[in-house]
Amino acid sequence: MTHTAAPVPPPRPAAPASASAADPAAPPGGRPGPRTGRAPRPRSLHNPGPIRTAGRYLLLLAVLLLVIGPFLWQLSTSLKGPDEDVYTSTPSFFPEDLTFANYGKVADTIPVWTYAANSLVVAAIAIFGNVVGCTLAGYALAKLRFRGAGLLFGLLLATLILPGEATIVSQYVTVRGLGLADSLTGVALPGAIAMLNVLLMRTAFAAVPPELDQAALVDGANVRQRLWHVGLPNVRGMLSVIVIFTFIGAWDDFLWPLIVLNDPQKYTLTVGLQYLNGTFSANPRLIAAGTMIAFLPIVVVFAVCQRFFFKGVEEGAVKG
Template identity: 70%
Template sequence: MARSGRGFNTISPAEKVLRYALLLVVLVITVGPFLWQLSTSLKGVTEDVFTQTPTFVPQHPTLSNYTEVAKTIPVWAYAGNSLIVAVLVVAGNAIGATLAGYALAKLRFRGSKLVLGLFLATLILPSEVTIISQYVIVRGLGFSDSLIGVALPGAIQMLNVLLMRTAFLSIPADVDAAAIIDGATAWQRLIRIGLPNVKGMLSVVVIFSFIFAWDDFLWPLIVLTDPDKYTLTVGLQYLNGTFSSNPRLIAAGTMIAFLPIVVIFALLQRFFFKGVDAGAIKG
């Protein structure tokens, strides 16, 4: 049975039924549309997807829509492009945010307050405000219409620097002090004391950098003009414009964009929910 505590925390059977019923209702609302799309993507051409009494389970499940969609747009190449961008963004954030976050949290230097203030100040600037000027800069650097250009502005995000700083701050000061007495350099302290203590936050930065890059739409839409270089989101939008008559193909395309992110999140979610759980669930 559930690990219900005593007294106040005991859940009456009636409440339990009610809670599960509500949980299931919300489950249908939040996950139902994805399952419906998955189902549509598996329905063959002979199956009517427009019927007034739609069947949830495909009568003759087929993967043909997935091969068909690859014939109309190079969806696997687009997935590859998205992956390249995501890997660049993850690497940039993992390295750049860790180094800067450590320096801001653990090293004392003249001007550190000012630098921290500047990082904080960027948070009030929505990315859409600067997006046109960012494009002017990326084009000036010679990276317009390239995957590097797509990855570049988000490759070190200021929010991630601040998150890593917060994580490093939670390491007790005397641990560091002891290492300094032992003659460890800043670099050695970062590697041996710092990193092992911020694994949780680093995973969060990695997960969200990946999701951010993989899901992003507006920026690649602005940067990319060559259809060969499209990322998945931009390519899918193109698919929507051309083949809205066959929802099975669009469904297959969206699943190709959606499933990898689900797998990655499912694999890494424990790092993400650990932090939430520690604070939230005391009973």
């Protein structure tokens, strides 16, 4: 019996290569891209192009003018002479008759140095209270474990949503009940510990790795030693931020000192500057000069604390 061989099927055609293998410029996922001959270059974030770069600089210049423009205008007004018209329809930015006599007239009109000293006392009390109190409270909320810590932290956060005007009456009643009305201590007391600063210090202490506290605990360090030798070296930058915020808030406060103080000799600088605006006449040059006098300490404190801010961040960084 003769056996015949089974017919051999024809070979199948080879499957086409994937799109990414056939075309190097094809994007991932198998879809072929446009055959341009070379892959498109992704635009780098560091090289956005000349048009975007020019747009960014124009935007930064506009923001700079909005922020520093009023300050420069006040400075220019404070340096203008009495014969120069500041109400003209086309005012000149640069003083035509440059003079510093307006600053001397401010000192002759009001006891500006007494008011500045009062503001410094209030700011010093507020800074001391916030640095000490907020540091202790922030460390306790971040590193110590005690019953009711979560509830206490929630109550502290709830106070942040209350506007200052909602509690100003109760603050005045409390200060008057303590016998601190018409005193610089009564002015500084409500701002001695700010809840926002407590939150900032808690966040800063919480960022310190717990392994450092555990290592100090193994070495026999107590809570005070862990705070002083482990916690504070890592939060010096945040302390500088708190000093800046507290000083600006205490120095620029107007409503609370106006309510508490009755004796003109105890007025802070922001309250005392209102005497530059007379009942029947107002000299904008003197008002501008008084504004510059009140603004100068803020610039000095910010410049000093900014240097310590970056130094504290560099020294307090945790090395791996």
